[in-house]
Amino acid sequence: MQAGKDTLLWMYEKMVEIRNYEETMADVYLEGKLPPNIQKGLAFDIGSGPVPGEMHLAAGQEPVAVGICAHLKQDDTVVGTHRPHHFAIAKGVPLDKMTAEMFGKATGLGKGKGGHMHLFDPVHKFSCSGIIGASLPPACGAGLAAKKMGKDWVAVAFFGEGAANQGSFHEALNLAALWKLPVIFVCEDNKWAISVPKTNATSIDWVADRASAYGMPGIKVAHNDAVEVYEAVAPAIGRARRGEGPTLIEVKTDRYLGHFQGDPEVYRPKDEVSNLRKNDPIPRLAALLKSRGLMSNGEGEAIVARAKQRVAKAFAFARESAYPVPQDALQDVFA
């Protein structure tokens, strides 16, 4: 399936928005975490500042999220990972509530009880988990529900290449294939499981090669390119919507930042990221749009300005929102 003008422009705008979101978050995250504002002797304090805790950013991995989500409707389910912002933004999760959640505010998606690894938006059918490999089983559940309700909804489970070595991967792929569930399993291979490279953790080059072991198609996307992802995964979405069963997709992508913010990245070669950034998928898509006459310079600038404005508004909303009262911690254990 060829991506039309609207799809290309949508993917471009979303990628710009995601990148700007992650870069803004990288800056805001550092607020209050560095000397001299922290305990003496520390170089960094993970628990301080307006956005405390771990922070896993997805700059560089935008093509996976937009290339898949461009095919999805609001009723389709997405289950993301501990690095979830690009998926959430591409699925349409409201930026303001999502950001407020990371600021721990009462206006957040989970009223400040989840944080950045645990974003739940039932309206846009988005959720994620901080546990590696945990996205696959609940995506099977969403697929089973769609099937039982007689809907053509699909469910997407995103996971990293490191998660493909969890038992949940095997269990979920077998179950989904056995029950012909409308699930698309999408492996984001960013080559690093925190500090361990894929070559030291996985016995084969392509996780997608495992698809045949479960009796489902495997699709390989060799480049970190939104158009390539969009076009390659179209058959998987169609297959799931038609009730023909799941597909395993693997996309080679690039992680521009550390595993988490504050990661010294002693494990990766010093020039790796600068080399990866030479192949940045966002300017490449901009160039494609311009070369096909689908976006003028002025339109391109307007897209960037709009995306930045949405991000700025979301951060302002989060900053201005009130914290929950401490006693709210005792609410919502049960529905």
Add this chain to the structure above:
Amino acid sequence: MSTPRTLTMAQAIAEAIGQEMERDNTVFVMGEDIGKYGGIFGATGGLLDKFGPERIMDTPISETAFIGTATGAAAAGLRPIAELMFVDFFGVCMDQIYNHLAKNTYMAGGHIKLPVVLTTAIGGGYSDAAQHSQCLYATFAHMPGLKVVVPSNAYDAKGLMTQAIRDDNPVMFMYHKGIMGLPWMAYFEGASNEVPEAQYTIPFGQAKVVRAGSDLTIVTLSQMVQKSLLAAEELAKQGISAEVLDLRTLVPLDRNAVLKSVARTGRLLVADEDYLGFGLTGEIAAIVAENLDTVALKAPVRRLAVPNVPIPYSRPLEQFVIPQVKGIVESAQALMKGRVAETVAA
């Protein structure tokens, strides 16, 4: 009017599930051997014939996958029942249970509902050794986000199961193998009792005085209720009047029922088949200890549970570590002789 019927606990559970499936087509069951076999412990007996394989779904041996599937399906609006064959198997799927099923509603700020019933078999007494004989209800009650139901008889099991399926939250429904009334395992016949055919519910968090008494309170649950009733019978012959309180659910826990009974009798024995350390017996004792301003004890609290060892295989070893009727009688006798200090030593 239909004539009174006696059901086994297994039959009562299966009936509750079947009737709720007729009433609500979003209810379905997943698990290992729950179809043609009817559940290894009979909790889904006859349901496949009635509802077919679309709603009574045998799964691969993939507890992580199907319990996670239950969570995902519940988030999408269905009401799955998933069976973890033995509670001891929680080791292979605990992440999906306690990191996801139990926590997602909270982390979503209450914006999602996860109406999942997780049924599971508990308990020993038949030489199945350390990996197939535990109770572990206190482990699940310890972690926030799961309701924990532990019935002692068929009547309660039916009402509690109907309530569990209608609850909008994850419920662990833990049935003891030795009161299910299986044709292949000795069981306490007191657990098979009269069960109305019509649907009914029993609210969670309501303990039940299953035998009234005035000298001591035995707080207990599950199969141990049946043992305690036999012990109370024996104690009555000796002139000791024991009250037996069946907790029925651990989350929510009926603290008031415990305090009310102990305030009346002044003596507390907790009879439990879970591990002694850091568990249910300590919790109940603590509730009483925190309320000594309104509850006067005549004797120190006594706790009866599995000493902190895995459940052994050999019969004399297992019978020794799992509290038996005789042990309850002896503990009650000792409790009657106990005295609390009248003043604190300087």
